[in-house]
Amino acid sequence: IYKHVVVLGVDGAGNFFSKTDTPNMDRIFANGATNYNVLTSIPTISAECWGSMLLGVTPEVHRRTNGIVSSIPYDTDSPFPSLFREIRAAYPDAELASFCCWNPINYGIIENDLGVYEDTAGDDELTDKICAYLEDHDPAMLFVQFDWVDGAGHGHGYGTKEHLDRITVTDGLIGRIHDMYVKRGFIDDTLFIVTADHGGFGHSHGGITEEEMRVMFALRGRTVEKNGAAGDMQI
Secondary structure, eight states: OOSEEEEEEETTOTTGGGGSOOHHHHHHTTTSEEEEEEEOOSSOOHHHHHHHHHHSSOHHHHOOOTTTTTTSOOOTTOSSOOHHHHHHHHOTTOOEEEEESSTHHHHHTSOTTSOOEEEOOOHHHHHHHHHHHHHSOOOSEEEEEEOHHHHHHHHHOTTSHHHHHHHHHHHHHHHHHHHHHHHTTOGGGEEEEEEOSOOOBTTBOSSOOHHHHEEEEEEESTTOOTTTTOSOOBO
């Protein structure tokens, strides 16, 4: 059992991490496991994919869509509780935190009655807020959603220089958060995960191309076998 779990999600990054410079993730996961061929949920749309990741069921079951997550909160009595509700049930006093650039995750995918510390901002400011929060907080679960990589994909095209450059910038943000866990002395008891909700093709996503469906999943921790995520996985 880990005292800390960190899940950092990079919206729209797919498995494009492998096509650009990611020096921070290279060092973080040097003794961990990385898979660039993980199959995400379909349709490859943010609410459906983040919903599957956090709720543990497929989109046709959780029924969270981009059209409703910003206006209809997730049912607190749903038979498909979020990861946060499961942790709260097992550890009533655990500190839980969710920082999302795309705030509909906090409103429409994570239940609103759990006492989860939540905040939202653009990716760069969001990282400042996370690092400030970690200076004097000890969360059992930290979830982060970065959004600007997806914005670069929509604006310039997925796999373009601008999209890949934003992944490299986000790699630096990930490094800052990781280094806060080192600074606080938490890292040896932390399961540290970086993944994506979907990729993209052209200027869009939602379809079933390999570029949209395949995402990276990387993790490190004292129980993680080095290079142990080489097999097929699905999130």
